Amino acid sequence: RTPAKAVKDVVEAAAGKVADALSPDAPGAPGSAPPTVDEPTTPHDPLPPKKEHGAPETRTPTGAETGVPPIAKGQQGAYLTTANGARLRDTDHSLKAGPRGPVLLQDHHLREKITHFDHERIPERVVHARGAGAHGVFTSYGTAEAVTRADFLKKGRETPVFVRFSTVLGSRGSADTVRDTRGFATKFYTAEGTFDLVANNIPVFFIQDAIKFPDVIHAGKPHPDREIPQAQSAHDTFWDFVSLHTEAQHHTMWNMSDRGIPRSYRTMEGFGVHTFRLVDDAGATTLVKFHWKPKLGVHSLTWEEAQLLGGVDPDFHRRDLYDAIEAGAYPEWELGIQVFPDTPEETFAGIDLLDPTKIVPEELAPVQAVGRLTLNRTPRNFFAETEQVAFHVGHLPPGIDVTNDPLLQGRLFSYVDTQLTRLGGPNFTQIPINRPHAPVNDMLRDGFHQHAVHAGVAPYRPNSLDGGNPFPAGDAENAFVDVPVTVAEAPKVRAAPASFDDHYSQARLFWQSMSPVEREHIVRAYTFELGKCYHQAIRERQLRCLANIDPVLCREVATGLGLPAPEPTVPLADVTPSPALSQVGREWPVDGRMVGIVVAPDADLQNVDQVRRAVTSAGMVPLLIGPHGGEVDGLPVQRTFATARSVEFDAVLLATAPPPAPDALPARDAKAGAAEATAVDPRVLLLVDEAWRHAKAIGAWGGGVGVLQAAGVSGTPGVVTGDDAGEVFAAVRDLMAAHRVWERFPASVG
Ligand code: HDD
Numbered sequence: 001r002t003p004a005k006a007v008k009d010v011v012e013a014a015a016g017k018v019a020d021a022l023s024p025d026a027p028g029a030p031g032s033a034p035p036t037v038d039e040p041t042t043p044h045d046p047l048p049p050k051k052e053h054g055a056p057e058t059r060t061p062t063g064a065e066t067g068v069p070p071i072a073k074g075q076q077g078a079y080l081t082t083a084n085g086a087r088l089r090d091t092d093h094s095l096k097a098g099p100r101g102p103v104l105l106q107d108h109h110l111r112e113k114i115t116h117f118d119h120e121r122i123p124e125r126v127v128h129a130r131g132a133g134a135h136g137v138f139t140s141y142g143t144a145e146a147v148t149r150a151d152f153l154k155k156g157r158e159t160p161v162f163v164r165f166s167t168v169l170g171s172r173g174s175a176d177t178v179r180d181t182r183g184f185a186t187k188f189y190t191a192e193g194t195f196d197l198v199a200n201n202i203p204v205f206f207i208q209d210a211i212k213f214p215d216v217i218h219a220g221k222p223h224p225d226r227e228i229p230q231a232q233s234a235h236d237t238f239w240d241f242v243s244l245h246t247e248a249q250h251h252t253m254w255n256m257s258d259r260g261i262p263r264s265y266r267t268m269e270g271f272g273v274h275t276f277r278l279v280d281d282a283g284a285t286t287l288v289k290f291h292w293k294p295k296l297g298v299h300s301l302t303w304e305e306a307q308l309l310g311g312v313d314p315d316f317h318r319r320d321l322y323d324a325i326e327a328g329a330y331p332e333w334e335l336g337i338q339v340f341p342d343t344p345e346e347t348f349a350g351i352d353l354l355d356p357t358k359i360v361p362e363e364l365a366p367v368q369a370v371g372r373l374t375l376n377r378t379p380r381n382f383f384a385e386t387e388q389v390a391f392h393v394g395h396l397p398p399g400i401d402v403t404n405d406p407l408l409q410g411r412l413f414s415y416v417d418t419q420l421t422r423l424g425g426p427n428f429t430q431i432p433i434n435r436p437h438a439p440v441n442d443m444l445r446d447g448f449h450q451h452a453v454h455a456g457v458a459p460y461r462p463n464s465l466d467g468g469n470p471f472p473a474g475d476a477e478n479a480f481v482d483v484p485v486t487v488a489e490a491p492k493v494r495a496a497p498a499s500f501d502d503h504y505s506q507a508r509l510f511w512q513s514m515s516p517v518e519r520e521h522i523v524r525a526y527t528f529e530l531g532k533c534y535h536q537a538i539r540e541r542q543l544r545c546l547a548n549i550d551p552v553l554c555r556e557v558a559t560g561l562g563l564p565a566p567e568p569t570v571p572l573a574d575v576t577p578s579p580a581l582s583q584v585g586r587e588w589p590v591d592g593r594m595v596g597i598v599v600a601p602d603a604d605l606q607n608v609d610q611v612r613r614a615v616t617s618a619g620m621v622p623l624l625i626g627p628h629g630g631e632v633d634g635l636p637v638q639r640t641f642a643t644a645r646s647v648e649f650d651a652v653l654l655a656t657a658p659p660p661a662p663d664a665l666p667a668r669d670a671k672a673g674a675a676e677a678t679a680v681d682p683r684v685l686l687l688v689d690e691a692w693r694h695a696k697a698i699g700a701w702g703g704g705v706g707v708l709q710a711a712g713v714s715g716t717p718g719v720v721t722g723d724d725a726g727e728v729f730a731a732v733r734d735l736m737a738a739h740r741v742w743e744r745f746p747a748s749v750g
Contacts, residue, residue, distance in 0.1 A: 043078030052325060052377045082109060083116070122387070123422050124172040127217055128183045130231070131166030132176075132265070132318040133386035134325055136375035138188055144337060144370040147286045148278040150399030151478070152190035153370060162187045162433060163375060164389055165265040165317070169220050170231025175310040176317035177301060178231040179260040179525065181251070184270035184292060185391045186373070189437035192478055196395040197290055198415070202259060203271035205356040206248040208500050210410015216241055216248070234532035243541040246503040249549065250357050253507045256525035258300035258518060258583060263739075264320045266331040266592065267299035268292075274408040275353040277342065277401045279481050287346065287353055287403065288337040289360065291367045295332040297588030299739045302694045303525065305647045312645045322378045327621065329592035331375045336367035344486075346403065352499040356407040358506055361578035385433045390419045401483045406496070425449050441470050504548045505573030511550050513581040516747035523553065523749055527560030539563060548572070556749055587737040591619040595732075596639065596649035598625045598684055599632050603656035604702055607725040609635060611653060614729050623649070627661040627681065641683040646690035651697040651732050654704025655725070658684055680710050688713060695744040697735035699728040717743045 035047050080088045088109060095107035103110065125131075142155025152159045166183035167174065182201040187194055206216045219241030222228050229235050233255060242248035254260065262268045270292030278286045301309070309316045324331055338360055340348040347353060349364050379385035392415035393408060402408055419428045425448030428434055443459040458466040473479035514522065526546070530539045539561055546554035547568045558565035579585075595615045599608050608624070612635070615622035625644045626637035639648075642663055646652065660681045688711040691698055699720040700708050708714045708721065718741025720731040735741060 050326060050378065051328075053380060083112060122424065125166075125422060126418060127168050128166040128185075129172040130170045130174045130176070131164045131183065131386060132321050133162060133164040133379055133389060134321060134331075134375040135377035135379070136161050136163060136330070136373060138186075138335070138371055138373050140371040141369060143368060144278070147280055147288070147337075147339060148399040149281045149478075149481070150190070150195075150278075150397050151192045152188055152195065152397065153399070159191075160189045160437065161373060162189075162385070162389060163373070164386060164391070165268075165321070167231060169233065174231035175314035177261060177306040177309040177314075179233060179255060179303075179306065179529075180231065181255060181260070182262060182265070182268055184265075184268065185389075186270075187389065187391060187395075187434075188397075190397050191438055192397040192399075193438045193480070194395045194434075194436045195397045195400065196391040196393060197270075197272055198391045198393050198411075199270040199272045199290065199292065201262065201268040201270055202251060202254040203269075203273060203289075203291075203359045204251050204254065204506070205273055205407055206242065206251045207245065207407065208247050208355060208357055208496060209406040210408075210414065212245065213410065213414070216245070229532075232532075234529040236533045236535050236538055239530060239533050239538050239542050240535075243538060243545050246545055246548075247357050247500070249503055249545050250507040250510065253510050253522070253549070256522050256529065257510070257514065258521055259298075260525070261301045261303060261306040262317070263299040263301050264296075264324075265317050266321065266324060267294050267296050269294060269298050270333065273356050274405045275340070275346070275403050277403050277483055277485075278337075279399055279401060279483050283481075285342040285401075285483055287340040287342050287348075289340075289353075291336040291338065292333040292373070293336055293367065293369070295334070295589065296591060297586065297739065298583050299588070300583065301647075303521070303528070304690075305694050308645065308647050308690075312647060316647075321375075323621075324592045325375060325378050327592070329619065329621075331592075333373045334369040335371045335373060336369045338362070338365040338367055340365060347499075352497065354403060354405045354497075355500050356405055357500075357503070361509070361576075362580040363576075363578055384431075388423060388428075388431045389433045390415075390423060390428050390431070392416055392419075396480070398478050398480045401481065404485075427451065443470070502573075504545075504570060505575060507549045508573050509575040509578060510581055511553055512575055513577040513579065515582050515584040515742075516749055517584060517742050517745045518582060519553070519749040520745065520747050523556040523560070526553075526557045530557065530561055536563075540566070544569065552749060583739070584742055588739065589619070590650075590733060590736045593620045593650040593736060594648055595620050595622050596625050596644060596646075596652045596687070597622055598652070598654045598656060598658065598687070598704065598707075599635065599637070600627055600656045600658035601633055602658075602703065603632075604725075605633050605635055607701065608655050611655075611725050611729045614726060618733050620650075620733075625687075627658055641681055644683075644687060646687045646694065646696075649691065649696070651699070651736055652687060652691045653729060653732065654684070654688070654698075654700040654707050656703040657706040657710070680707050685711050692716070692719070692744070695740040695742065697732040697741060699732040701725045701728050717741050 037047070038044055080091055082088060091109065091113070094103040094110045096103050138152070138159045138161050140153050140155060140157045144153040145155065151157065163186045164183065167176065167178060167180045168183065169180050170178060184199045184201055186197045186199070188197070207213065219237045220233060222230055223235065223237060242252045272290030275287050275289055278288055313319065321331065340353060348360055351358050351360050393411045394415065396402070402412065420426060423431065426444070427447050427449045429436070430451040443461070445454060445459050456466040461470060462468060511519065511522070530542055533539055540563065543554055543558050543563060544566045546557055547566045548570050551565070551568070555565040597608060597611065599605070612622040612624065623638040624632070624635060625639045625641065626632045627641055629637055629640050631637060641661055657679070658681045659679060664681050664683055684707060688698060688707060692711070692713045695718065697718050697720070698708065698713065701722055701724070705721045708719060713719050714721065718735050720728050722728045
C-alpha cells in the first residue's frame with residue numbers, strides 16, 4: 001500500500017464507523033426508537049445507561065480511580081431512603097395530626113426534603129453562566145516536545161479532558177444562539193497536575209487590563225433597572241462602553257461577524273488569547289499562543305436562523321453537542337501553537353505579544369498542530385459536572401507558564417476568588433469533576449465541605465512528626481517551573497505601554513480579510529445592534545470608531561441608521577489581509593450534519609429509503625419529515641410538519657409535494673404561484689423558503705420538484721432537481737462541503 005492509500009483506507013474505515021453509529025436504526029441515534037419504559041408498579045431494573053456512558057460508573061465523573069467505592073445516588077436502588085439511608089414508607093404525605101389536621105414539626109422527612117430543595121440552586125457564574133460540557137480525550141502528537149517539558153504533550157500521551165462551552169452574557173437559562181463570544185474551557189487531567197486552557201472562540205479580548213473586567217461586564221449585562229435585554233449586546237450600555245474604551249473595537253468586530261453566531265460548538269475555533277511561556281527540559285523558553293482548530297471547519301448560523309432558534313430551540317447548541325456524541329459522531333479539534341522567540345521585547349513582527357487585543361496572523365506564524373481533542377462522553381449529571389466544574393488559568397503543569405499580559409495577570413486572581421462564592425468554600429477542587437488525576441499532597445486543611453479525612457498531625461513543613469513529609473520536589477521530580485524572567489527595574493505606575501494605544505489597525509485587518517458576503521453580514525449586525533440603542537450620541541460615537549476602521553463599513557452602517565458618516569480621526573492603517581480569518585472559500589467534511597427529507601405516503605418510498613441510507617453513509621444524519629408521527633408506509637418519521645423547522649437542518653430534500661394536512665394553518669393567498677402553493681402544505685413551503693433564505697442546499701425529485709416551483713426557488717443557485725434521487729443527493733452533499741450556498745446572500749459590500 002502507498003502511504004496515500006493507507007490514509008485513504010483509514011479514512012474510509014473511520015467514515016464507515018461513524019456512518020454505522022449515525023444510522024437512524026442504531027440504538028441511541030437521534031430519531032431511533034427510545035428504550036421501552038415500564039409502568040412504575042413494582043421495582044425493576046432502571047433504563048440501561050447511555051451507550052457512551054457504558055456500565056454503571058465505578059470512578060469519579062472525571063474518570064479518576066479514587067480507591068473509594070462510588071456513592072450510589074439517585075434511582076439506582078429499589079427503595080427510597082432518607083439522606084441517612086433509612087427506608088421510607090411514604091413521600092407524598094406530610095405527617096399530620098389526623099388526615100385533616102396540622103402538620104407536625106417532628107416530620108424529619110418533610111423538613112429534610114424541603115430544606116434540601118430550598119438549597120438546590122447555587123449562584124450561577126457571574127459570566128459564562130450558560131454552558132454545556134462533555135468529556136473526552138486529548139492525544140498528543142509529540143510535536144511540542146521540542147519546546148516544552150509538559151508530560152501530556154509527549155508523543156502518544158492520552159489525557160482525559162472535560163470541556164465546557166458557554167456564552168458570556170446570558171443567564172444560565174438563556175438561549176444558546178445569541179450573538180455573543182463563546183467560552184471554550186478545557187480541563188486536561190494530566191499526570192503532572194491539571195491544566196486548564198480557559199479559552200474563547202474569539203482570539204482577542206475587549207480590554208487590555210483585568211481591572212476593567214467588572215466594567216465591561218456591567219456594560220454588557222442587562223440594564224440594572226429593568227434587567228433587559230437578556231443575553232444581548234444590542235443595547236446602550238454595551239455600545240456606550242465599547243465606543244468609549246476603543247480597545248474593545250477589535251473584539252467587537254469579531255462579535256459582529258459571523259463568528260458571533262456559531263452553527264455549533266463543533267464548528268468553532270478556540271483561542272487561548274494570551275501569549276503563554278513554554279519551558280523545555282533545559283530551561284529554554286518560547287512564547288506561544290494556543291489555538292483549537294475544529295475538524296468540521298468554522299461554520300456559523302445566519303442571523304435570522306439564530307433569532308428563530310432563540311424561540312424554536314433555545315438549547316440548540318447543547319442539543320447538537322449531545323446528539324453528535326450520542327450518535328458516535330465525536331467532535332474533534334486539533335490543538336495548535338503559534339511559536340515566537342522569547343525576546344526581551346516580547347513582540348513578533350512588530351505585534352506586542354502582551355496585548356490581548358492583538359492577533360498574530362497565521363500567515364506570519366503558522367499554527368502548528370500538537371495534538372487532537374475528541375469529545376466522546378456526555379455528562380451523567382449536568383449539575384455535578386457541567387455546573388460544578390471550576391476552571392482557573394493558574395492551573396498549569398510544569399512546562400507551561402504565564403506572561404505579564406495584564407489581562408492574564410488579573411485572571412490569575414479572579415478564578416479562585418469567584419469559586420469561593422459560587423461553590424461555597426475553598427475545597428472546590430475536591431468536587432469529583434474538579435479532582436486532579438495527579439496525586440494530591442497539599443497542606444491545605446479544613447474549610448467548608450471538606451471531603452478528605454486527612455491523616456497525620458503535622459500539615460506544615462519542615463516537621464519531625466509526620467516523617468518530615470511533604471518534601472519539596474525539584475527538576476528531577478518534575479516540579480512546576482516558575483520561569484525566572486527578569487523583571488525590569490521600573491517605577492510603580494498605573495499605565496500601559498505605548499503599543500497598547502493602537503486600537504484600530506487590527507479591527508481594520510479583520511474587516512479587510514473578509515469576503516464581500518461576510519462584510520455584508522458585519523454591516524447588518526452593526527446596523528441591527530446600533531439600531532437597538534436609544535441614544536443617538538452612542539450611535540454617533542460608535543460610527544466615529546467605525547470611521548477609524550474603514551470608510552466603507554462606516555458609510556454602510558451610517559446609511560442603515562440614517563445618519564451621516566463621519567470622517568476618520570486617525571490615519572487608516574495600511575494592513576495586509578489574513579485569508580485565514582475568512583470562513584468562505586474552503587471545503588470541509590460534512591460529518592454529523594442534519595439532512596431533512598420531506599416525505600408523504602404518495603412519495604416513491606424506495607427512493608427515499610435509498611437516499612436515507614446514502615445520507616447515513618456520508619456520515620450525516622437523515623431525519624424524515626412527515627405529515628404525522630409514527631411511520632410513513634414502514635419508514636420511521638422523526639419530525640412532523642408541526643415539529644420540523646428549517647433551522648434544524650443543514651440541507652433539505654423533497655420527495656413529494658404533500659397537500660395541506662388538517663393541522664396546517666391556511667396558506668397565504670398572496671404567495672407567488674398561489675395556485676400551486678395552496679396545494680402544498682404551507683409548513684413545507686415555509687421550510688423551503690427559510691432553507692433558501694439561509695443559503696442551504698435544497699434538492700428535490702419526483703413530486704418534490706413541484707414544491708420548489710410553488711416556492712419560487714427552482715433554477716436558483718444551490719437548488720438541485722432531477723429524476724434520480726441518488727444523484728440529487730450527491731449534488732446536495734457536494735454543496736454542503738462549502739457550508740452554505742454563499743452566492744445566494746446579497747453581497748453589496750465589495
Ligand atoms: Fe473569564 C469564566 C474565558 C477574561 C473572570 N472566562 C470564564 C469562562 C471562560 C472564560 C471560557 C467560563 C469557564 C467555565 O466554563 O466555567 N475570560 C475568558 C477569556 C478571557 C477572560 C478567554 C480573556 C482572554 N475572565 C477574564 C477576566 C476576568 C475573568 C479579565 C477577571 C478579571 N471568567 C472570570 C470569572 C469566571 C470566568 C469571573 C466566571 C465563572 C468562573 O470564572 O469560574 O472568574
